Every structure is written in structure tokens, then in C-alpha cells.
Amino acid sequence: MLTVDTMRIEMGDFSLAGDFKIAPGVRVAVLGPSGAGKSTLLAAIAGFQPLDAGQILWDAQLMSKDPAARPISMVFQDNNLFPHLTVAQNVGLGLRPNLRLTAEEHARVAQALIRVGLEGMGDRKPAQLSGGQIARVALARVLLRDRPVLLLDEPFGALGPALKAEMLALVRDLLDETGATLLMVSHDPVDARVLCEQVVLVAGGEAHAPVATEEMFANPPEVMREYLGH
Numbered sequence: 001m002l003t004v005d006t007m008r009i010e011m012g013d014f015s016l017a018g019d020f021k022i023a024p025g026v027r028v029a030v031l032g033p034s035g036a037g038k039s040t041l042l043a044a045i046a047g048f049q050p051l052d053a054g055q056i057l058w059d060a061q062l063m064s065k066d067p068a069a070r071p072i073s074m075v076f077q078d079n080n081l082f083p084h085l086t087v088a089q090n091v092g093l094g095l096r097p098n099l100r101l102t103a104e105e106h107a108r109v110a111q112a113l114i115r116v117g118l119e120g121m122g123d124r125k126p127a128q129l130s131g132g133q134i135a136r137v138a139l140a141r142v143l144l145r146d147r148p149v150l151l152l153d154e155p156f157g158a159l160g161p162a163l164k165a166e167m168l169a170l171v172r173d174l175l176d177e178t179g180a181t182l183l184m185v186s187h188d189p190v191d192a193r194v195l196c197e198q199v200v201l202v203a204g205g206e207a208h209a210p211v212a213t214e215e216m217f218a219n220p221p222e223v224m225r226e227y228l229g230h
């Protein structure tokens with residue numbers, strides 16, 4: 001269970017509040033207008049954004065101040081790959097930041113690359129990959145880290161519709177295998193309907209409690225109607 005407990009963040013004119021729980025294994029889309037605080041919410045959960053009040057807990061325990069020690073994997077918009085490292089090294093970082101992998105760990109990296117459809121591409125550099133392949137590398141790293149919470153901040157925004165659908169299907173398969181809890185920021189409400197059973201609406205300075213996706217679209221609140229453009 002992920003608990004956002006009376007959270008408050010203040011940054012100049014901007015503020016964000018939140019007080020809700022997300023059950024384990026649930027897939028949540030984080031939707032809302034530009035600048036509303038979707039990325040800020042994910043950064044707070046990941047430990048990159050300090051809170052001015054409240055706390056964030058996993059399984060009723062306060063999470064570490066150190067983002068690397070949290071039970072979380074995060075993929076950012078640019079898929080955060082290091083350009084000077086190979087694909088296999090970028091994935092290996094998920095296991096060991098110093099890249100001194102054992103033979104068994106090298107084998108796990110190779111397995112993860114096979115799982116995401118990148119067999120034989122471990123020696124390439126990110127510049128030698130397509131956008132879809134780069135997204136797959138980021139997901140292979142997530143798979144190896146094997147954390148119970150996955151945060152995706154618009155990771156497939158730059159991909160065309162067909163590739164994006166392929167990546168969402170891969171994320172769904174990986175979540176089916178790992179049982180991880182997902183929070184995914186997206187600008188496309190269709191993503192929410194394809195992958196997520198709940199929606200957290202971030203608007204008006206608040207990250208609202210999750211609502212069933214069907215309910216959100218069948219009966220959208222005013223701010224959601226504005227956001228959806230109808």
C-alpha cells in the first residue's frame with residue numbers, strides 16, 4: 001500500500017496537496033492540466049522532491065530519504081539512459097551503480113534484454129537505437145531492479161501511436177509478471193483507459209484520491225471535462 005499522508009509541497013506560487021492511498025498492484029494514471037503538478041507528485045513519491053508537510057509511506061513505513069533506497073523504479077520522459085554507456089551497461093546500472101556485475105548478474109541483464117525484445121543489442125550505444133528501442137532499454141532496467149512501485153513520467157510521449165501502444169502492452173505484460181504498483185503520468189487519456197484501472201487527477205493544487213478509470217470518464221468532474229476538451 002502506497003500512502004500519501006497529508007502531503008503539502010510549496011514552490012513559490014505553486015502548491016500541491018495530496019492525501020490518499022493506492023492499493024498494491026493497482027495501475028494508476030496521473031492525469032491533469034499542464035503545470036498542475038503531475039511530475040511533482042511522482043518526484044515526491046520517488047524522493048526527489050522534499051515535502052513541506054506530511055509524509056509518504058510504503059506498507060505503513062516511512063520511506064528512506066535516499067531515493068535509491070526507496071522501493072521504487074522511475075522512468076523519466078527522456079528514458080534517462082547514459083549516452084556513453086552500452087545498452088547492457090545502462091541496464092546493468094539497475095543492479096549495480098558501479099557496474100561491477102558478477103557472471104550471474106550479466107546473465108540476468110541478457111535475460112532482461114531478451115524479455116523486452118532487445119536480444120543481441122547489448123553492445124550498442126543509445127544513439128544507435130530507435131525511440132522504441134530506447135524505451136525498451138529503460139523497461140529492462142526497471143525489470144531488473146524489481147521494485148514494487150513503478151513510476152513512469154510520460155515515458156512514451158515522443159513515440160508514434162503504434163509504437164506507444166506496443167510499449168503500453170509491454171508495460172502491462174511486465175506488470176502482470178511482477179505485480180508492481182504503477183503510477184503513470186500521461187497527456188493522453190487513452191493511455192489511462194488502455195492500461196490503468198484508476199486515475200489520480202492532479203488539478204487546482206491537489207492530487208485527488210484515485211477514482212476508477214471508467215467512473216472518471218463516464219462521469220468526469222468539471223476540471224476533467226475542461227482537460228478532455230468537452
Ligand SMILES: Nc1ncnc2c1ncn2[C@@H]1O[C@H](COP(=O)(O)OP(=O)(O)OP(=O)(O)O)[C@@H](O)[C@H]1O
Nearest residue numbers: 011012014032033034035036037038039040041202
Ligand atoms: N523549482 C521550482 N520552483 C518553483 N516552481 C516550480 C519549480 N519546478 C516546477 N515548478 C512549477 O511547479 C508546477 C508543477 O510542475 P510539474 O512539472 O509538476 O507539472 P506537470 O503537471 O507535470 O506539467 P506538464 O504536464 O506540463 O509536464 C509548475 O507550475 C511549475 O512551473
